[in-house]
Amino acid sequence: MISAHVTHLRLAVAAAAVGLLAAGCGGGSSGGGSATSSGGAGGLEGKTIDFVGYGKDNPWGAYFNGVFVKKLEAEGAKIRDLTTMDPGTAVSNFNQAIANRPDLIVAALLDTSSMVVPIKKAKQASIPVLVFDGRPDPSTDGDVMQVLSDSEALGTAAAQNLVEGMKAQGKSSGNIIAITGTKSGFASQDRMKGFDAELARTPEYKVVDVQDGNWDPTLSGRIATQLFAKYGCSGIQGAYGMADYQALPIIAAAKQAGCEVGGKTGVIVTGSNCFKVGIDAIRSGALYGTATEDPGTIAEQTADYVIRYFGGPKPPAKELVKEERVTKGNVDQYAEQCSKA
Template identity: 45%
Template structure:
């Protein structure tokens, strides 16, 4: 398993490894090659920056890129993947919406000698041998950091117990699943803090806000909600807005709701700086896109790359937010 750091000590989002030079050195060999992206649509703010970064990075080396969008629509994603296979490009990059639903298509791609790399997730177990590689964030660390943020925030308020909710991304992907597995494992170390609800927000801030409002009302007579995990910063912001509408205090200074995110965004950085959000973690879309470009270029130039390539992620709180503010404000 290869790990490359995209956020250095200065949080600048640049790699500390030599893989960028290696990829750049083989730039002439990738010119004219064709890559098809089967990715989440640009209606999602994280996906928009992520996709733009990958496309721009590949095109800068002369790669011809086709981008097929599926805004977390499983049927459309399968249709797009089938279309991509039929065009027989040099590489297909797939960011799954539903891991299991892609298995037959991934098996078909392998049978037709069309290489596929899964990015921002990992393939279902049944398709592990059908993909050339995985390029992913360290999703487990993101889940662990979110739980650490919540525990640290609750302790800072002097709370020895509390009800916690989590509103996740697309539950049919390892992206959400790996984060929640790690999140639950970390919380299990502190049994007095209870994870009372886990709901699928499908990476949608409007749905996230609606779910949060419902849960705040539901638990009003059951001790209330003391902490919340919105799986992306824009989801955490939706939770914050719902809490404000419900008249709930926010943050340690007010002994209010402790909120954490992941997938750092400018809105998350702003909320941390204002005290409304306790913390987040990296996985900024441009840094993750650059990470994909590095490995995709190496693959296209014929280098043998590791089967699994995980980008290192970092926890962000008010103690180090200045270090990551610039890198986390690209979306």
């Protein structure tokens, strides 16, 4: 994700059906309390939802949006599209949503801090807000409902992939680069928190450069090209692209620089936000691993949350999607889930 997270790619109505999907995909929920305000028991028919989500030019966002919107429109809701990958535009769109006075605002927080004021304005206007993927600023934690990816777990999985891969090559130490999603968002920050904490257990493998790829595959490729030019093939042993569509450009940049990727001596690369291209790359050996957080699973769970909010039973204030680490050893188990986008 995006710019949340944020980039080109990746689905029941009942809580029980989502539970089945989560069990098969590694999804789940946690959290306590009830939703911050009552949506009523009349269902979604005729309700208006302003959707300030990730833009469709982001592959993760494109797939999420398709699943999310289709499911809610089938329930009779009207969805107003205010999606974007630009943090500044997202703030303007959120303020426009408040002026529209919908029954619900559903938002992804590209820049967490810049969304504090709009969220508080929505609360003052008695407009409920549901945040998905990355968590809100702590000052607004109690002001919104939340369906969140387990971002720290995703970062932990990425670090485990890199260390496992380098150790399998017999490397007792290594330099790692990381190209993140939008750094100003908690989705990226929390992943790096989990990533750094896991790497601290093996300090011989250290991060030498972290760059903001803004959930953009093209930007990520340019950054990777610059980093391989800066450090050379011998100066980078591992690389983390925070989404599969960011990891693949890292692989391309490494090869363009004349660096070996994977195998017995090449750069070990891991992704996250699993996509079909990532699954294919794991099978080919170019990508060591990834993690779940596929857009279909969280889109289903977020849409189901909205359905429950308006029709009951009322959901908890927060739900967490359980994530899983994916490598060549278990890729077949997650291939279908991760190949929707």
